[in-house]
Amino acid sequence: MAGQVNWEEQRVCVAGIGITGVSVATTLLGLGARVTAVDGGAGARLQDRADALEAAGAVVRLGDAQTLPQDSTLVVTSPGWRPDSPLFAAAADRGVPVWGDVELAWRLRGPDAAEWLAVTGTNGKTTTVRMLASILEAAGLRTAAVGNVGTPILDAVTSREPYDVLAVELSSYQLHWAPSVRAHSAVVLNVAADHLDWHGSMDAYAADKGRAYEGNRVACVYNTADPATERLVRGADVVEGCRAVGFTLGSPGLSELGVVEGILVDRAFVENRRTHAQELAEVTDLAWPTGDEVVDGGVPGPAPAPHNVANALAAAALARAYGVPATAVRDGLRAFRPEAHRIAVVxxxxxxxxxxDSKATNPHAAAASLAAFDQVVWIAGGLAKGADFHDLVRRARPRLRGAVLIGADRHLVRDALTQHAPDVPVVDLDQTDTGAMAAAVHAATRLAQPGDTVLLAPACASMDMFVNYGERGDAFAAAVADLR
Structure with missing residues (x-):
């Protein structure tokens, strides 16, 4: 906690001056620490941030992210910095601890701090944590979605108006640098290969995800369809009495949440759970209206994708672990609206x-998206990040009407289609400029038949052609609008 550190004696190196780094530096300056912020980047936007931090009292060093300031007593890193960075190697050699922003936030909590309900996983984190926040709000609690999404976690922890409970999204990067965090309850939604270039191996990646369970007091929530999440629960060091609670798209067993005849039900947080269950919501409560631009008249809220039903169950489990009533689960899920670029009908x-579904930036996310539709013309490709597409294509083959490939690593998707779906028509667009999206939509339209879905679920990152996945999704929506 803050009282254990005399911050005026600390010389803190802040690694990175993106949104997280600026939040970290500002917080530390407010505590009286001397701050040197380093960033290897350049450009007008970064310089503006540097100027603002220097005006607040920090020293900022742009263009050199490898040299540790000589007098540093602590390093606080932004999430994306690789653990093999020379900066961290220098810190280890000199015995200087390295924290992430989440670790700093945890240590700054006061004696009456809000509880943390933690959400991690390869895919579905943001949707689940926002569902959870919506449920907690419906229960009348002061809360926020924080961490890897929404409000910077340091802003929430240091807020003058205290929160009752926080819905905390944690990436594997953040968990790697947060060894002290001990959540009230946590969920690992799924574990699939991603960011292996950063973590070094699948085992290391999974281990960092599993840190979310360390020290849980009430419930470790896991996905019964993903055995890796249950293994992480079994290996976690938790407080005595903490329970393992599963969620499933099928009928729930003892200490599980699941679905029975279109109803989300709880057999974990009820009395006499061996013989009783509590109705929480209907699956149709998750059919949110899209509110997006529609070309041929009105589009009702689409039937919820299976993975979003699973996300809702995970959010409900954490809320129920905190003691939220069933009516608040229902009301919160009804009030929730997905963020843009997540299975949005445009x-x-x-x-x-x-x-x-431009947010489907890896094969695991794309597989969940493809499984939500019967007949699909699939737009895929981009930066593969070392991913393998063979299992994805093998499973999706019965649903594919055709495929349109874009981006720098589209050949990897094409190779998987050639091997596992040779009869599926493929359009390979030899373009990597942003105008390729309009060509992709027109090509997909020519392949599609009435009743089909043209699905942008690239299974790849976007930065070869676009600033981010949001810009990619916007280009797709604009191309669809132009079909008129």
Whole structure:
């Protein structure tokens, strides 16, 4: 806690001056620490941030992210910095601890601090944590979605108006640098290969995800369809009495949440759970209206994708672990609205539905998206980040009407299609400029038939062609609008 550190005696090196780094530096300056912020980047936007931090009292060093300031007593890193960075090697050699922003936030909590309900996983984190925040709000609690999404976690922890409970999204990067965090309850939604270039191995990646369970007091929530999440629960060092609680798309067993005849039910946080269950919500409560631009008239809220039903169960489990009543689960899920670029219907033209899931930036996310539709013309490709697409294509083959490939690593997707779906028509667009999206939408339209879905679920990162996945999704929606 803050009282254990005399911050005026600390010389803190802040690694990175993105959104997280600025929040860290500002917080530390407010505590009286001397701050030197380092960043290897350059450019006008970064210089503006540097100027603002220097005006607040920090020393900022741009263009050199490898040299540790000589008098440093602590390093606080932004999430994306690789653990093999020379800066961290220098810190280890000199015995200087390295924390992430989440670790700093945890240590700054006061004696009456809000509880943390933690959410991590390869995919679905943001949707689940926002569902959780919506449920907690419906219960009348002061809360916020924080961490890897929404409000910077340091801002929430140091807020003058205290929170009751926080819905905390934690990436594997953040968990790697947060050894002290001990949440009230946590969920690992799923574990699939991602960011292995950063973590070094699948085992290391999974181990960092599993840190979310360390020290849990009430519930470790896991996905019964993903055995890796249950293994992480079994290996976690938790407080005595903490329970393992599963969620499933099927009928729930003892100490599980699941689905029975279209109803989300709880057999974990009820009395006499051996013989009783509590209804929480209907699956149809998750059919949120899209509110997006529609070409051929109105589009009702789409039937919820299976993975979003799973996300809702995970959010409900954490809320129930905190003691939220069933009515608040229902009301919170009804009030929730997904963020953009997450299975968002952007229009219908000629009986074909166009869906933007640009956030599906790895094969695991794309597989969940493809599984939500019966017949799909798939737009895929981008930066593969070392991913393998063979299992994805093998499973998706029965649903594919066709595929349109874009981006720098599209050949990897094409190779998987050639091997596992040779009869699926493929359009390979030899373009990597942003205008390729319009060509991709027109090519997909030619392949689609009435009743089909044209699905942007790239299974790849976007930075070869776009600033981020949001810009990629916006380009897709604009191309669909132009079909008129």
């Amino acid at each position: 229009g219908t033209v000629g009986g074909v539905t166009y869906v933007d």
